Amino acid sequence: MDSKNNFIQRIQAPEGERMGVLFSFAKGEKRIQLSEKLHFKAGESMARIHQFSENKSLNRITYIPKVLLNDSLESLKGFLSSNTVEMDFMKATQERLLNLFANINEKELRKGIVHLDIWPDNMNVTENGEITIFDFDFCGNGWLCLDLAYYLMQLHFIEKDINERSSKIQSFLNGYESISKIPNEEKQIFQMLGVSLYFFYLGVQCRRFENWSNVFLSKYQFETVLEMGCGTGKNTVWLVSQANQVFSFDFSAGMLVIAKDKVQSENVQCQKADLTKEWDVQNEFADLVTFNLVLEHVEDLGFVFSQAFQKLRKGGILFICELDISLHPFKQYQGSYKLWMFCTSYFRIRKRGNGKWLSFNRAKRMV
Amino acid sequence: MENGFRLIELKEWFDQDNALKIPRLISFVFEK
Numbered sequence: 193m194d195s196k197n198n199f200i201q202r203i204q205a206p207e208g209e210r211m212g213v214l215f216s217f218a219k220g221e222k223r224i225q226l227s228e229k230l231h232f233k234a235g236e237s238m239a240r241i242h243q244f245s246e247n248k249s250l251n252r253i254t255y256i257p258k259v260l261l262n263d264s265l266e267s268l269k270g271f272l273s274s275n276t277v278e279m280d281f282m283k284a285t286q287e288r289l290l291n292l293f294a295n296i297n298e299k300e301l302r303k304g305i306v307h308l309d310i311w312p313d314n315m316n317v318t319e320n321g322e323i324t325i326f327d328f329d330f331c332g333n334g335w336l337c338l339d340l341a342y343y344l345m346q347l348h349f350i351e352k353d354i355n356e357r358s359s360k361i362q363s364f365l366n367g368y369e370s371i372s373k374i375p376n377e378e379k380q381i382f383q384m385l386g387v388s389l390y391f392f393y394l395g396v397q398c399r400r401f402e403n404w405s406n407v408f409l410s411k412y413q414f415e416t417v418l419e420m421g422c423g424t425g426k427n428t429v430w431l432v433s434q435a436n437q438v439f440s441f442d443f444s445a446g447m448l449v450i451a452k453d454k455v456q457s458e459n460v461q462c463q464k465a466d467l468t469k470e471w472d473v474q475n476e477f478a479d480l481v482t483f484n485l486v487l488e489h490v491e492d493l494g495f496v497f498s499q500a501f502q503k504l505r506k507g508g509i510l511f512i513c514e515l516d517i518s519l520h521p522f523k524q525y526q527g528s529y530k531l532w533m534f535c536t537s538y539f540r541i542r543k544r545g546n547g548k549w550l551s552f553n554r555a556k557r558m559v
Numbered sequence: 560m561e562n563g564f565r566l567i568e569l570k571e572w573f574d575q576d577n578a579l580k581i582p583r584l585i586s587f588v589f590e591k
Contacts (some may be wrong), residue, residue: 408570408586501563501591510564510589 210329218326224350229364230321231347235367237323238310238343242336243372245305255306255334257293260388261286265393271398272423286391292384300377302336308389310339337378338385340368347385355516409434412509414479420467420496421486425451430481432457439473441465467496475554476505482552483512564589 194201194214201212226234253259265286272279308330316324344361351357355379368374414435422428422440424447431438442448448462455462465472467490481500490496500510568588 408588412588497564504591506591508591510591511586512589513586 213328218316218324219322220316220324222313222315223317224274224312226312226317226360228360230317230323231360231364232247232367232370233321233323234310234312234315234343235257235364235369236371237315237325238307238339239368239371241307241325242302242304246302246336248305249333250305250331253332254332255308255332255392257290257337257388260392261289261293264391264398267395267398270426279403282391285387289384289388289391292381293388297334297377300375300543302378303330303334303376304336306334306336307331307337308334308338308342312345312350313346315388327496337374337381338389340365340378341382341385342375342389344382345389348386374397408513409480409482409509409511412480414509416478416480418473418478418481418500418503420471420500421489422451422462423484423486424445425454425462427482427484428455428460428462432460435459435480439463441467441468441471467499468492471499471503473503475502478503478508479505480509480511485514487512488514563591 199213202215203210203212253438257271259488260381268279268282272282272310307325307328309324309327316326335384347361347364349356351360358499365374388529397471414434417431417435417438419428419431419438419440422442423444426442428438428451431440432455440451440460442451442462442464443466445464448464451462463472467486481504483496487493487496497510504510566587567590568586570586570588
């Protein structure tokens with residue numbers, strides 16, 4: 193509780209506004225790998241929460257199929273083009289899941305308040321196996337089996353060994369059922385609900401991706417900005433909040449329509465432009481030139497960097513951000529690897545002497 | 560200093576709560 197007797201605090205986090213509660217005490221520590229015994233206890237804890245929350249509701253979101261599947265796919269559209277194999281897969285999966293939802297016998301499912309993010313990353317565990325569950329960001333209304341399905345879905349990520357995973361899943365369910373019986377109708381839909389929740393959180397991550405550039409750039413001062421490859425304007429909103437004049441360019445007229453709709457400010461001009469041709473901006477105009485997830489598509493990076501150099505004033509900042517491909521399976525992001533190799537060459541970010549390319553971590557230590 | 564730019568920051572970022580769910584980002588900041 194703060195000096196004004198408020199329990200809940202609003203926090204301006206990099207991904208947007210979040211709510212925080214200061215716990216006076218949460219015993220133990222976070223452990224991702226839990227023993228069978230601890231999964232049993234986690235099941236017990238969830239069941240006790242559900243005993244309390246069943247048939248109750250909050251003035252918060254209700255997790256209906258539209259929220260889990262439709263809204264999430266809409267958010268994903270800003271990141272995956274419609275003509276990709278990945279998006280085709282997502283659409284086909286969404287359709288299949290919506291059909292399964294339509295055939296669920298809802299009357300047999302328990303309803304109430306759900307946490308929707310119970311898994312080992314959101315609990316502290318003591319040496320004696322006492323569990324404290326936290327992170328209620330996604331608390332809302334829905335079928336109680338959503339919590340069960342989410343926990344089981346996460347177990348599939350955490351536990352790679354099939355036999356170990358199976359025994360821990362069974363232990364968790366046994367723990368739950370030692371407190372409350374799980375209706376068979378709920379057990380039958382665990383899998384499809386788990387995939388649906390993965391859909392939902394994919395949408396959440398897409399929405400959180402907005403405005404992430406402040407994580408990198410908030411410590412720099414700038415008044416004039418060239419945003420090269422603004423896309424749907426996902427970073428433009430924040431840039432405009434920091435600068436007096438922003439030129440946002442993109443090759444796609446369709447993306448610019450969305451960007452103009454999203455960023456309604458006199459200080460921004462969204463224009464169609466090809467980054468690989470002469471930029472139609474006066475020299476030494478910008479304090480900041482940004483490339484956010486755009487250079488992976490550009491072949492002649494040398495030309496683009498020479499343009500950036502011309503358009504920046506002395507002391508100006510060139511900002512480049514790309515996905516680290518070592519964690520990303522999608523083929524189109526192989527362009528990021530080429531970019532990293534080019535940047536290490538173009539800007540001579542490499543170990544002197546033996547001429548070998550530096551890993552990211554070694555390069556970071558040199559800065 | 561190379562090609563008129565000086566590398567002043569290298570940074571990586573990922574959502575701590577969801578480190579396994581979303582791709583990590585790397586960023587370069589250069590000064591002219």
